[in-house]
Amino acid sequence: MNKQHILVVEDEKNIRSFLKTVLTSNGYAVLTAETGEEAVTLLSSHCPDLVLLDLGLPDTDGQVFIQAVRRWSRVPIVVVSARTHERDKVLALDRGADDYITKPFGTPELLARVRTALRHAEQRAAGSTPSRYRCQGLQVDCDKRQVLLDGVPVHLTQNEYKIVSLLARYAGKVLTYDQIIQHVWGPNAAGDNRILRVNMANIRRKLEGSPAQPKYLFTEIGVGYRMAESEL
Amino acid sequence: MGSGFKERLHRLFYFSLSDTLVSLGILLAVSALCLLLQRFDRQNNFVSMLFVLAVFLIARITHGYFYGIAASLISVLTVNFLFTYPYFRFNFTLAGYPIAIVTMLVVSITTSALTTQAKRSAQARLEADREKTRSNLLRAVSHDLRTPLTSILGVSSALLEHDASISREERLALLRDVHDDASWLIRMVENLLTVTRMDRSGEEAVVKTAEAGEEILQSAAEKFRKRFPAWNLTVSVPQALLMIPMDAILIEQVLMNLMENAVFHASGADCLTVQLASSNRFAVFTVEDNGAGFDPALLPKLFTGGLAASAAADDRRRHMGIGLTVCSAIVRAHGGAMGAENLPGGGARVYFTLPLEED
Numbered sequence: 001m002n003k004q005h006i007l008v009v010e011d012e013k014n015i016r017s018f019l020k021t022v023l024t025s026n027g028y029a030v031l032t033a034e035t036g037e038e039a040v041t042l043l044s045s046h047c048p049d050l051v052l053l054d055l056g057l058p059d060t061d062g063q064v065f066i067q068a069v070r071r072w073s074r075v076p077i078v079v080v081s082a083r084t085h086e087r088d089k090v091l092a093l094d095r096g097a098d099d100y101i102t103k104p105f106g107t108p109e110l111l112a113r114v115r116t117a118l119r120h121a122e123q124r125a126a127g128s129t130p131s132r133y134r135c136q137g138l139q140v141d142c143d144k145r146q147v148l149l150d151g152v153p154v155h156l157t158q159n160e161y162k163i164v165s166l167l168a169r170y171a172g173k174v175l176t177y178d179q180i181i182q183h184v185w186g187p188n189a190a191g192d193n194r195i196l197r198v199n200m201a202n203i204r205r206k207l208e209g210s211p212a213q214p215k216y217l218f219t220e221i222g223v224g225y226r227m228a229e230s231e232l
Numbered sequence: 233m234g235s236g237f238k239e240r241l242h243r244l245f246y247f248s249l250s251d252t253l254v255s256l257g258i259l260l261a262v263s264a265l266c267l268l269l270q271r272f273d274r275q276n277n278f279v280s281m282l283f284v285l286a287v288f289l290i291a292r293i294t295h296g297y298f299y300g301i302a303a304s305l306i307s308v309l310t311v312n313f314l315f316t317y318p319y320f321r322f323n324f325t326l327a328g329y330p331i332a333i334v335t336m337l338v339v340s341i342t343t344s345a346l347t348t349q350a351k352r353s354a355q356a357r358l359e360a361d362r363e364k365t366r367s368n369l370l371r372a373v374s375h376d377l378r379t380p381l382t383s384i385l386g387v388s389s390a391l392l393e394h395d396a397s398i399s400r401e402e403r404l405a406l407l408r409d410v411h412d413d414a415s416w417l418i419r420m421v422e423n424l425l426t427v428t429r430m431d432r433s434g435e436e437a438v439v440k441t442a443e444a445g446e447e448i449l450q451s452a453a454e455k456f457r458k459r460f461p462a463w464n465l466t467v468s469v470p471q472a473l474l475m476i477p478m479d480a481i482l483i484e485q486v487l488m489n490l491m492e493n494a495v496f497h498a499s500g501a502d503c504l505t506v507q508l509a510s511s512n513r514f515a516v517f518t519v520e521d522n523g524a525g526f527d528p529a530l531l532p533k534l535f536t537g538g539l540a541a542s543a544a545a546d547d548r549r550r551h552m553g554i555g556l557t558v559c560s561a562i563v564r565a566h567g568g569a570m571g572a573e574n575l576p577g578g579g580a581r582v583y584f585t586l587p588l589e590e591d
Contacts, residue, residue, distance in 0.1 A: 083422065194475070197444045198473060218451075219447040222480050222481055
């Protein structure tokens with residue numbers, strides 16, 4: 001079987017070699033780049049399956065890199081960033097990065113993000129966005145516009161359903177507040193997070209047994225929301 | 233040099249619409265009052281007293297010297313025009329007139345100077361306070377960083393140099409120590425970054441947006457469960473959605489610190505309850521453990537930085553102090569309060585409040 005290639009763009013030598021070791025020992029082939037410029041060259045010559053990008057690059061700003069790459073490539077980009085830089089993460093995601101991981105991270109978390117991003121890219125390449133979602137007791141069927149919890153239909157308002165089905169379609173991937181708001185309320189509603197918070201609170205009360213211990217809907221503080229991976 | 237001069241000039245001629253309006257308002261009010269009182273007392277003895285009072289108030293309320301001086305000049309002219317013979321005409325030949333002008337000017341300049349000085353010394357006290365907290369923290373932290381770094385350096389050089397003579401079990405044990413030390417360092421550094429995040433937004437203030445309280449609790453709980461799967465964590469939130477203005481990253485850090493403190497410092501604890509409730513326009517976050525509780529002697533010192541600074545405390549306890557000092561600084565910057573107590577049945581409770589959004 002062909003190994004999947006991952007391009008690691010990271011200027012810190014130690015972190016680069018740590019990432020390389022972890023990814024290599026989990027069956028990926030790893031390319032490394034120290035600068036954005038080098039990364040662009042490798043990207044066009046080697047066509048890797050995924051890019052792991054540190055946002056704090058010395059030469060090109062990581063954000064500029066994402067924007068430049070998105071003009072000609074849909075390669076999944078997973079951004080690595082510090083906890084307190086939530087605005088950078090949001091910006092990167094809104095510019096087309098697929099997911100992010102916060103420093104410091106453990107290897108299981110890293111591998112999970114990489115796997116999710118790769119799977120989403122494959123699904124996209126095959127032209128099949130999943131129309132059905134299932135995780136434990138929760139099922140979302142986008143064809144029938146139906147949400148079932150333990151087999152029982154859940155009554156959601158129009159907007160609540162739009163949010164749930166959007167998150168379900170991108171299950172495992174974080175969606176920023178603005179991405180969700182624009183999808184549900186249109187581009188003019190951007191920036192009004194309150195209405196989204198209220199809708200999410202209502203959805204949690206309908207879908208989660210305990211709103212404080214969610215099984216399906218997860219909050220990414222300062223960034224957005226993420227739905228648990230689909231089992232389908 | 234140039235900028236200092238500009239600054240001084242700026243202080244002298246500081247212009248603001250509100251100050252202008254306030255000054256004019258006070259002068260008009262005093263003039264009206266004098267015209268009114270004139271009906272009862274034709275002697276006009278009160279007029280100059282009232283105008284001195286007006287000048288005093290204006291110099292006290294407004295910023296800089298400009299408004300006080302302007303007000304004293306206007307006052308002198310007004311008194312001349314309205315309240316001294318000949319009425320409704322200027323007459324600068326009155327005896328003692330220069331003395332009146334000088335008196336008014338002296339009142340205004342002295343008041344302005346005293347006020348500015350008082351404001352500046354309050355500012356300096358605040359600055360000194362903040363500086364003291366910061367240097368206490370810095371001293372405690374740099375001392376604390378040395379211990380785990382020494383151990384990491386030692387272990388790694390042992391593994392590098394004596395690889396052959398170290399058994400597999402020993403190597404794993406050493407690596408676990410490195411892992412623990414590094415996790416400890418990360419927690420410490422995250423707290424320091426939190427402090428700088430508050431500094432950067434300047435003036436003790438934080439950038440607040442309305443957040444759903446339950447989401448913050450949820451996210452902190454999620455991280456805690458990942459890090460400490462053996463702990464029994466219960467989270468409870470009210471049925472009603474609480475919107476709380478906050479810097480979510482900072483408040484999550486507060487919750488993480490409180491929960492981790494229970495893990496590292498509450499001896500015998502294995503259960504943690506985290507709660508969100510509302511009471512009287514405030515959101516109340518509570519973290520309870522079932523451990524041995526706080527040492528009663530430490531309770532009053534927990535949030536003041538005293539614990540972090542006390543040289544007698546051992547490293548672990550001091551680290552708890554740093555975490556709590558950071559927590560209480562964050563909560564205070566949000567306009568909330570923080571407290572701790574021992575539970576009657578054993579265990580510790582730490583809580584903090586944040587003002588709820590006003591409708």
